Amino acid sequence: MLLTVLSGLFFSCLTIPFGKMLKTKWSILLPIVPLLLFAFFLTQIPLISSGNSLYQHINWISSLGVNFDFKLDGLSLLFSLLITGIGTAIFVYARSYLKGHRYYDRFFGYLFLFMAAMLGVVLSNNILLLFIFWELTSISSFFLIGFNNDNAESRKSAITSFCITGLGGFFLLAGLILLGNIADTFVISELIQAKDLILNHQLYPVAVIFLCIGAFTKSAQFPFHFWLPGAMKAPTPVSAYLHSATMVKAGIYLLARFTPILGGTPLWNNTLMIVGGITMLYAAIHSLFRIDLKGILAYSTISVLGVLTFLLGIGTKEAVTAASVFLLAHALYKATLFLVTGIIDHETGTRDISLLSGLGKVMFPVAIAGSLAALSSAGVPLTFGFIGKDLIYEATLHTPQINFKWVLTGLAIATNVGLVAAGFMAGFKPFFGKLPQQFAGVHLPYTSMWIPPLVLGVLGVIFGCAPGITGHLLTEQVAKNIIHHEITAPLKIYHGFNQVLILSLSTLAVGTLVYLMNKASSRKLAFIARFKALSPEQIIIGCGEDLLKISAWATSLSHNGYLRSYHLKIILFAEALLAYKLWHSGSISIDLNMLTQPGLYEIAVALVFVGALGIMVSTSSRLTAVVSMSIIGYCTCLIFVFYSAPDLAMTQFTIDTLSTVLFVLVLYRLPSFINLASRKILYRDAAVSIGFGLILSLIALKVWSEPITKDISHFYGENAYLLAKGKNVVNVILVDFRGIDTMFETVVLSIAALGVYSLIRLRLKPTEKE
Amino acid sequence: MELILIILLGMLYAAGVYLILRRSMVKLLLGIMLLGGGTNILIFLLGGIVKGKPPVIAEEAKLFQDVFADPIPQALILTAIVISFALTAFAIVLLKRVYALVNSDDLDDLNTPEEEDI
Numbered sequence: 001m002l003l004t005v006l007s008g009l010f011f012s013c014l015t016i017p018f019g020k021m022l023k024t025k026w027s028i029l030l031p032i033v034p035l036l037l038f039a040f041f042l043t044q045i046p047l048i049s050s051g052n053s054l055y056q057h058i059n060w061i062s063s064l065g066v067n068f069d070f071k072l073d074g075l076s077l078l079f080s081l082l083i084t085g086i087g088t089a090i091f092v093y094a095r096s097y098l099k100g101h102r103y104y105d106r107f108f109g110y111l112f113l114f115m116a117a118m119l120g121v122v123l124s125n126n127i128l129l130l131f132i133f134w135e136l137t138s139i140s141s142f143f144l145i146g147f148n149n150d151n152a153e154s155r156k157s158a159i160t161s162f163c164i165t166g167l168g169g170f171f172l173l174a175g176l177i178l179l180g181n182i183a184d185t186f187v188i189s190e191l192i193q194a195k196d197l198i199l200n201h202q203l204y205p206v207a208v209i210f211l212c213i214g215a216f217t218k219s220a221q222f223p224f225h226f227w228l229p230g231a232m233k234a235p236t237p238v239s240a241y242l243h244s245a246t247m248v249k250a251g252i253y254l255l256a257r258f259t260p261i262l263g264g265t266p267l268w269n270n271t272l273m274i275v276g277g278i279t280m281l282y283a284a285i286h287s288l289f290r291i292d293l294k295g296i297l298a299y300s301t302i303s304v305l306g307v308l309t310f311l312l313g314i315g316t317k318e319a320v321t322a323a324s325v326f327l328l329a330h331a332l333y334k335a336t337l338f339l340v341t342g343i344i345d346h347e348t349g350t351r352d353i354s355l356l357s358g359l360g361k362v363m364f365p366v367a368i369a370g371s372l373a374a375l376s377s378a379g380v381p382l383t384f385g386f387i388g389k390d391l392i393y394e395a396t397l398h399t400p401q402i403n404f405k406w407v408l409t410g411l412a413i414a415t416n417v418g419l420v421a422a423g424f425m426a427g428f429k430p431f432f433g434k435l436p437q438q439f440a441g442v443h444l445p446y447t448s449m450w451i452p453p454l455v456l457g458v459l460g461v462i463f464g465c466a467p468g469i470t471g472h473l474l475t476e477q478v479a480k481n482i483i484h485h486e487i488t489a490p491l492k493i494y495h496g497f498n499q500v501l502i503l504s505l506s507t508l509a510v511g512t513l514v515y516l517m518n519k520a521s522s523r524k525l526a527f528i529a530r531f532k533a534l535s536p537e538q539i540i541i542g543c544g545e546d547l548l549k550i551s552a553w554a555t556s557l558s559h560n561g562y563l564r565s566y567h568l569k570i571i572l573f574a575e576a577l578l579a580y581k582l583w584h585s586g587s588i589s590i591d592l593n594m595l596t597q598p599g600l601y602e603i604a605v606a607l608v609f610v611g612a613l614g615i616m617v618s619t620s621s622r623l624t625a626v627v628s629m630s631i632i633g634y635c636t637c638l639i640f641v642f643y644s645a646p647d648l649a650m651t652q653f654t655i656d657t658l659s660t661v662l663f664v665l666v667l668y669r670l671p672s673f674i675n676l677a678s679r680k681i682l683y684r685d686a687a688v689s690i691g692f693g694l695i696l697s698l699i700a701l702k703v704w705s706e707p708i709t710k711d712i713s714h715f716y717g718e719n720a721y722l723l724a725k726g727k728n729v730v731n732v733i734l735v736d737f738r739g740i741d742t743m744f745e746t747v748v749l750s751i752a753a754l755g756v757y758s759l760i761r762l763r764l765k766p767t768e769k770e
Numbered sequence: 771m772e773l774i775l776i777i778l779l780g781m782l783y784a785a786g787v788y789l790i791l792r793r794s795m796v797k798l799l800l801g802i803m804l805l806g807g808g809t810n811i812l813i814f815l816l817g818g819i820v821k822g823k824p825p826v827i828a829e830e831a832k833l834f835q836d837v838f839a840d841p842i843p844q845a846l847i848l849t850a851i852v853i854s855f856a857l858t859a860f861a862i863v864l865l866k867r868v869y870a871l872v873n874s875d876d877l878d879d880l881n882t883p884e885e886e887d888i
Binding site: 562563564567568571594595596597598602603606609610613616617622625626629632633636639640642643644645646647648651652655658659662663666667685686688689690692693694696697700701703704708710712713716717718720721722727728729730733734738741742745748749752753755756759760762 | 771772773774775776777778779780781782783784785786787788789790791792793796797798800803804807808810811812814815816817818819820821822823824825826827828829832833834838839840841842844845847848849851852853854855856857858859860862863864865866867869877878
C-alpha cells in the first residue's frame with residue numbers, strides 16, 4: 001500500500017525532468033498510472049468483501065509515534081476505488097481538455113501529487129500520517145485552484161480555500177493530538193479499542209469539536225462552505241475530481257473513520273445532524289438561483305456533502321448504509337456532470353445556463369452522459385441515485401429520535417427536491433430545446449473527452465440495475481467499518497409499495513415541477529446577491545480583515561521604530577519575569593562564614609570602580625566616558641588579579657587598552673553628548689535600570705548561596721597534566737579540552753577583523769551615500 | 771568581598787541598562803560593554819572566589835596539592851572578553867561610518883524615510 005501512495009509522488013516528481021516529453025504524444029502514458037492503481041484496488045475487492053482487512057506497517061519516526069501504518073478495509077477501499085477510478089477518467093479527459101496548455105506538465109504533476117495524498121489519507125492507519133496527507137491534499141488543491149495563475153480571481157479563490165482548509169487543518173491536528181494523548185496511541189485501530197477511555201475523558205468534547213471543524217472545513221459544511229464555489233475557478237477536470245468526487249469527501253471520510261472512536265454520543269450525533277442539515281438545505285436552495293453551470297454543481301455538491309454529514313449524524317445502520325451508497329452514487333453522477341459541463345464550456349465557450357440549449361443535436365453522446373447523470377442525480381428508478389435516495393428516506397424514517405422523524409424527513413425531502421431540480425438544470429437544460437444559431441457550429445469534442453463521462457454515467461445505471469452486487473461487494477463492508485455492525489439487508493431496487501417509495505416518487509415529481517418553473521435569469525442572481533452581506537463568506541472574510549487591522553495597530557503600537565523603546569520594553573518584561581520568579585523561589589539565606597574578607601586594596605579598587613561608573617553615567621563628554629570605561633576595565637582586571645585569575649587579568653588588560661585606543665582614535669571627531677531626554681524620562685530610565693541591577697544582584701546572591709557541584713572543575717584539574725600535558729588549567733581547557741570551540745572563536749574574530757578592515761577601507765562615492 | 775562584588779555587578783547592570791536607554795550611539799555601545807562586564811563578574815563570582823590560588827599546577831607536581839580557583843568560569847570569561855572585543859571593535863568602526871554618513875550620533879536620525887511613509 002505504501003507503494004500505491006508513493007507511486008503518485010514518484011510520478012509527480014518525474015513530471016519535472018520529463019515535462020517536455022509529456023507535452024508530446026507520450027502523454028498517452030499518463031492515465032496508465034491511475035489505471036494500474038485502480039486495477040490493483042479492484043483485485044482487493046474479494047479479500048475485503050469477505051470481511052478482512054489488509055495491514056502494512058513500516059517504521060518511520062517510531063519515537064514520535066509516526067509510522068507508515070496502512071490499513072485497507074471497506075471504507076478505505078471504496079474511497080481508493082473512487083480516487084483511482086475517477087482519477088483514471090479524469091486523466092484521460094484532462095489530457096485532451098488541456099491539450100496545448102502552457103503548464104500541461106505542471107498540471108499533471110499536481111494531479112499526481114493530489115492522487116497520492118488522497119490515497120494516503122484514506123489508507124493511513126496512523127492519525128499523524130493521515131494529517132500529513134490531509135495537508136498535502138490542501139496544498140495540491142491550492143495549486144490546482146490557482147492553476148490559471150494569471151487570473152486574479154483564481155489566485156484569490158486559491159488563497160481563500162487554502163486559508164479555510166488550512167485553518168481546519170490546525171484544528172484537526174490539535175484534535176488528533178488530544179486523542180492520541182488521551183489514548184496514548186496514534187494508531188486508528190488501537191484508538192477504536194480505547195473508545196470507552198476516550199468517551200469518558202473530560203477533553204472528549206474539545207476533541208470532537210476540533211475534529212469536526214477540521215472535517216467541516218474540508219467538506220465545505222456551513223458556515224465554511226463558501227470556498228467551494230470559489231474553487232470552481234480551477235480547470236473543470238479538477239473540479240470534477242477534487243471538488244466533487246474525492247477531496248471534499250475527505251471530511252466525510254474522516255467523520256466516518258472516527259465514528260467508531262468518537263461516535264454514538266449525543267454531542268457527536270447532534271453536531272453532525274445540525275450542521276449537515278443546515279448545509280444541505282441552504283446549499284440546495286442556493287443552487288436553484290445560479291445560472292453558471294459550475295455554480296449550480298458546486299452548490300449541489302455542498303448540499304450532498306451536507307446530506308452525507310447528516311446521515312453520519314443519524315448514525316443508524318440504515319443511515320450509514322445510505323451514506324455509503326449515496327457517496328458512491330454522487331461521485332459517479334456528479335463527476336459526469338462536471339465533465340459534461342467541461343465539454344460544453346470547452347466547445348461553446350460559455351457556462352451560462354440561460355444561453356445554453358439544444359446541444360444534444362450536435363453532441364449526442366455527451367447529451368446521453370449528461371442525461372444519465374441527471375436522472376441518477378434526480379433518483380429516477382433504475383439508477384444508482386434512486387437506491388441512494390431510497391435509503392436516505394429509509395434512514396430518516398427509522399431514526400431513533402422518533403419525535404424528530406418527520407422534521408428530519410422533511411429536511412431530506414426539501415433538500416432532495418432542490419437536488420433533483422439542480423441535477424436537471426445541469427444535465428438536461430443544455431441539451432434539450434432549440435439549438436440557438438450561435439452554437440450551430442459546435443461539434444463533438446475529442447473521443448477521449450466524451451468517453452469518460454459516458455462510462456461514468458452508464459456505470460451509474462448499471463449499479464442502479466444491480467444494486468445487490470455493489471452492496472455485497474462494497475457498501476456493506478463500508479457500513480460495517482463505520483458502525484461495527486453486520487449489515488444484513490441487501491440493497492434492492494424494489495422494496496414494495498411503502499412510505500419510502502411514495503416519498504421518492506413525490507420528490508421526483510415536485511423536483512421536476514420546480515425545474516420546469518424555475519427559469520434561470522440574472523434577476524434571481526441579483527436577488528440572492530442582496531443577502532451577500534449576511535453570508536458567512538462576508539463575515540469570515542471580514543473577520544480576517546479586521547484581524548489584519550488589529551495586528552497592524554498592535555504592530556504600530558509596539559513597533560514604533562525607536563531602539564530605546566524596544567530596549568525599555570524588553571528590560572521591563574525581563575524584570576517582571578525575573579522578579580516573579582525570585583519572589584516565588586523562597587528566601588535567601590547567607591552563610592556568613594563562607595564570605596572571604598576583603599582586604600584594603602580590594603576595597604580601594606571597589607571604590608575607584610564605583611566612582612568611575614558614576615562619572616561615566618553622568619558625564620557629558622565622550623572622552624571622559626571612554627576613559628571611565630577603561631578605568632572600570634582596569635578595576636575588573638585588578639579584581640581578577642586579587643582572586644587567582646592571572647590569565648583573565650592579562651586578557652582584560654590587553655583588550656581594555658586596545659578598546660580604549662580604538663575608541664579614541666576612531667571616534668575623537670564625534671560631537672559631545674547632548675542631553676536630549678527630559679528630566680522625567682531620565683528618572684524613569686534610572687528607576688528601571690536600578691530595578692534591573694537590584695534584581696540581578698539578588699539573583700546573584702541567591703545563586704551564590706546555593707551549593708554547587710564542582711565535578712567538572714575537578715575533572716579538568718586532575719586531568720590537565722595527565723591527559724593534556726599542561727599545567728595552566730585554564731589554558732589547557734581552552735586549547736585542548738575545548739580546542740574546537742576556541743578554533744571557531746578565532747574564526748569569529750577573523751570575521752570581525754575582516755569586517756573592521758573593510759569598513760575602514762570602504763570609500764563610498766558621494767552618490768552612493770544615503 | 772562576595773557582597774561587594776554582588777553590589778558591583780548590580781551597579782554595572784544598572785549603569786549598562788541606563789546607557790542603552792539613551793539616544794546616543796556611543797552610549798549604547800558603552801552600555802553593552804558594561805553589561806558584558808557585569809556578566810563576567812557574575813560568572814566569576816558564581817565559580818567561587820579564592821584568593822591567591824590560581825589554577826596552575828605547581829612546577830614539580832602532576833596534580834593539585836591544594837584547593838585551587840575554579841578554572842571553568844575563567845575559561846568562559848576569557849572567551850567572553852575576547853568575543854566582546856570583536857563586537858566592540860566592529861561596532862566602533864560601524865559607528866564611525868554611520869557618523870560619516872548621517873553626521874549624527876543620534877539613533878533617531880537613523881530611521882529611514884521609507885519607514886515613515888507606511
